[in-house]
Amino acid sequence: MDERNAHSPTRRSLLIAATTVALAPKLVLAQEKFPERPVTIIVPWGPGGGADQLARLTAKLVEPALKTSFPVVNAPGATGATGMAKLLADQADGYSMAIYIADTNALLAGPSPRWTLKDIQPIAIMMQCPSFLFVAENGRIKDWAQFEREARAKPKTLKVATLGFGSVDDMTLQYLASKGITVVEVPYAKPSERYVSVIGGHVDALYEQAGDVRQFIQNKQIRPILIFGKERLPAFKDVPCSYELGYHIALPQFRSYVVKAGTPADRVRVLSDAMAKAAATPEYQKFLEENYAAKDSFLPADKANAYLAAQVEDMKGAMVQKQ
Numbered sequence: 001m002d003e004r005n006a007h008s009p010t011r012r013s014l015l016i017a018a019t020t021v022a023l024a025p026k027l028v029l030a031q032e033k034f035p036e037r038p039v040t041i042i043v044p045w046g047p048g049g050g051a052d053q054l055a056r057l058t059a060k061l062v063e064p065a066l067k068t069s070f071p072v073v074n075a076p077g078a079t080g081a082t083g084m085a086k087l088l089a090d091q092a093d094g095y096s097m098a099i100y101i102a103d104t105n106a107l108l109a110g111p112s113p114r115w116t117l118k119d120i121q122p123i124a125i126m127m128q129c130p131s132f133l134f135v136a137e138n139g140r141i142k143d144w145a146q147f148e149r150e151a152r153a154k155p156k157t158l159k160v161a162t163l164g165f166g167s168v169d170d171m172t173l174q175y176l177a178s179k180g181i182t183v184v185e186v187p188y189a190k191p192s193e194r195y196v197s198v199i200g201g202h203v204d205a206l207y208e209q210a211g212d213v214r215q216f217i218q219n220k221q222i223r224p225i226l227i228f229g230k231e232r233l234p235a236f237k238d239v240p241c242s243y244e245l246g247y248h249i250a251l252p253q254f255r256s257y258v259v260k261a262g263t264p265a266d267r268v269r270v271l272s273d274a275m276a277k278a279a280a281t282p283e284y285q286k287f288l289e290e291n292y293a294a295k296d297s298f299l300p301a302d303k304a305n306a307y308l309a310a311q312v313e314d315m316k317g318a319m320v321q322k323q
Helices: 009-032 050-066 078-089 102-109 144-153 168-178 191-199 210-218 263-279 282-290 301-322
Strands: 042-045 073-075 096-101 118-130 131-137 158-161 184-187 205-208 222-228 253-260
Touching: 009 168, 042 078, 050 073, 050 096, 050 118, 050 210, 050 253, 050 263, 050 282, 078 096, 078 102, 078 118, 078 253, 078 301, 096 118, 102 168, 102 253, 118 184, 118 210, 118 263, 131 144, 131 168, 131 191, 131 210, 144 222, 158 168, 158 191, 168 205, 168 301, 184 205, 191 205, 191 210, 191 222, 205 210, 210 222, 253 263, 253 301, 263 282, 263 301
Parallel strands: 042 073, 042 096, 158 184, 158 205
Antiparallel strands: 096 253, 118 253, 131 205, 131 222
């Protein structure tokens, strides 16, 4: 071949095209190879609570499929805002994800949120379950009727342990206050401290999800007196629900996974698919049952955005009702 033809523009173009075609499979494989290193799970709460339990279980379930580790890092504080700040400070590359729950989402219903739903990308909704008011088994308060009566007769006397101000707990108690049931809210950032507070008699009641305190229920240390929801649960058939008593407040507690907005769509899909497979395992289904969560709790990434947005609107509606 003539050397001039070999280096002609046409010849060079053909060589480049051939090389690109040959390398294309390798480029695709490189793009699909995610994750290549550990993926950090940020839990914006202390160890031992429901969010922490979810993180450690799902990490164990997805590690074999994705062939990497999912170390859990607890970053408690400010109703989840501390952990979210840590997530949003990281790169949008899928190597940092956070547990995102209803209480943190509730901050977006306030007047000056530090972030919006546009700043995060949901991976999956993992749990949906109702909240309760619990009292100590051997405590002075025996049932909801007594609690309601005392709260009305002596406003701001009964103490209730909560996750923190601005949370779903706070919104619910503020709603009850608008109906004449006024209590003193005592926030605890660490789950273990909340649980001990009611068992030890430091507060009169605890706002929590039943699954998070299952061991204390089974050990006859605490018991529920009210379910925040539209219907009673079979596991607690003698415990009244808020709607039947005329209190139309039922902000469900949900737990989800999110990453920073801008994370590549293919990586979001990899993580969401892995969580879907984890949620379908017998071990995870047992976990949902033990936490009194809905069997159909799981929602993939493409449905989670709308779910989170709807929850924010419901929370704003609750805030309007209480005013």
